[in-house]
Amino acid sequence: MSVEDVRAAAERLAGKVVRTPVLRSPALDALAGAELWLKAECLQRIGAFKARGALHAVGRMSPETRSRGVITYSSGNHAQAVALAAREFGVPATIAMPVDAPAVKVAGVRALGAEIVFAGTTSDERRAAALAVQERTGGAIVDPFDDPDIIAGQGTATLELVEEALARGSKLDAIVVPVGGGGLIAGACLVAEAADIAVYSAEPGTCNALAQSLRAGARVPVPPGPTLADGLRPVRVGEQNFDIARRAVRGSFEVDDDALGRALVALLLHAKVLVEPSGAAGLAAALSGALRGRRVGVLLSGGNVEPALVAALIGRHAGAV
Template sequence: MSDAPSPSNDAYRPEDAPAWALRLGSADVAKAAARISGRVIATPTLRVPRLEALASPTGGDLELFLKAENMQRIGAFKARGAMHAVGRLEPDVRARGVITFSSGNHAQAVALAARDFGVPAWIAMPVDAPKVKLAVVRELGAEVVLAGTTSDDRRAAAEEIQARTGGAMIQPFDHPDIVCGQGTATAELLVAAREAGVSLDAIIVPVGGG
């Protein structure tokens, strides 16, 4: 389940991107990496022979590397973006608390960042969210508000919480602080490849948000 808008059937065109997205570059990601250093794990880049065999059954010379973000805090790369976004808030703004809406991993990530920075967090999650994710968010100290089953339900609940508390909204996607934070995973991958003397032909990235 994702909070991201459903993709259209049309091919992606750069001109469709938000203006801010086209202005982001490697320098912005490098700054994000410096800001979250010590707050997230520099996860390993692993070669996986079994997957190489599955991906190249004819026995070609394919080399496949995985960025093991399952070993990240909260078990997902979302910790990077949330930690960066919460850390970028002005201290007086952050002190009022943070709010987000999410079906799972981003919820855990914002709850983690709020705990690390010692501020309250309110998270709007779907009524059918996995129980284990609800439990983790609560264990991290965030207040969970169950809100319907759709992204619109969760967004509306989060906006109501923001109006009531004055907390800062941490968007689950489509925000430069989130994008740059998530991008640090790829930056680490490129460093690992360079240090291993590997020239990457392609980077395969799953796309989603929430």
Template sequence: MIPTIEDVKAAAKRIEGIAVKTPLIRNDVLDEVTGAKVWVKAENLQRGGAFKMRGATNAIAALSPEVRAKGVIAFSSGNHAIAVATASKLFAIAATIVMPADAPKIKLDTTRSLGAKVVTYDRVGESREEIGARLAADGGLALIKPFDDPFVLAGQGTAGLEIAALISPDVVFVPASGGGLSTGTALSLPDARVFAVEPEGHADIQRTLETGVIQRNEPGIRSICDGLLTEQMGEIPFAIARERFERVFAVSNEAVLRAMKFAFQRLKLVLEPSGAASLAALLEGGADVRGQTVAIIASGGNVDVETFERALAA
């Protein structure tokens, strides 16, 4: 099922009172640097520290009470894990999370602290999808996918609805990996030009749109943007992206670190690398947005101390 804006509106009702309506932040320096009116959607201030709370809550809320009572399982590099664990705790159900062993310690520790059972795997040599499917079948658990799910995608799109309630952006910059947030945003902001942002060296979305066929990244590719390292875009997001994405930008580690520093110094926001990717794309100047109204989704703020120190030194 390909979700529509009506599904996004339904998701907004389901998650009301659970997910936070995060602020849109404006800054004079950012406007001066870009020549645009720029608004930053601060999803780092979302419950769980990232936008993922929206989709996880919507997907779990949409389950029947009987299915939900058996517990849920998810696979994630971090923020979806935290979101599913948080939502599961609120619904008083058990959660099992499959996470890469090299995920940031802050994300592993936070997920465990929320009461979820964490199963780690080797990002290079093992498939999280296979592990998740096996554990789901063995335990009768409902699988909450991180992006290739209509309820998750619709939930992520509620961030865009909140933007639309306050401004009418000409352009929206949004980080993209599996495609849940970026295509959910495309649904909720139908009149905006959508600029997707992915890590340099991990440009599967660009190749996917060029070829018209979903492309995979080679296992083992590294980036500071740990939350944007999904091997490939989901089928459901692809169906939306090929119609709605206007451009795809690739950002370097160095650009992301500079954006994190800018966000902290100028916007007073603490962002993780993936959460700063959209800001990095704008600041690098690859898109001429002068005179336009621009929305940026700062997708999360779950950053470890060491990485944040690197950003401040950039």
């Protein structure tokens, strides 16, 4: 795969997804000691970048394949994205979600008309449930991240970010990407390789499958530990995603719940934008000061968060940001 696959996906997605804004905040720049360019995918359809990959992948299916229905497994944002794509194409969708999925994401899937099957707490358990549905119905599985059409679709967010920064007179030095299964960072790497931009991953320290895999030189399964970032809890990164990331990712940042909470609140207070903890991971890494003095693109990957959690985090961190 290359940046040309991403550019082709962007053409197919024109008019189907939002070209989300790229935000600048002097206050956040000061906190990070860097020039931050914030790609607000929290303002994307269904509130997350996942709409890009799902609409692209389902749109690339043959009408006959789509007609049997689409199936996926997800903690929430990809679930909503596939439900949206199914509604757009007028086909049924069945989604395997974890039993502890955030209520706001469950409600979003149901509002889009998809059927939900609850299955365990890990991505492996959800995948097994999705395969059981496929065996029963013959529907097509839309992989959450390990698929070329998904990777190319997700890469369009980074393509827009790089284009927007250039149009406003800034050549990015680095891009920081939240990582779960790796679809977003794989797409980012395809764009960044062509533009000579360094890519860095941001993961919870308790769910750092990509960081461990990069250190090992091969994919390493990591049982997900506790984290506020419910969207960044895969057992392992995708095979295709890892093959792309290993050639382009320059380093990995690990962020804890305090850093995620502070980043979420800082973004809300200083840029007036709300993200979910997973969506704050890239900003949390940037606010650590590790990229001081550089021009940094930050992917704010999603904004589907429980109001009660936001209130609790504001109470905990507002005085520190």
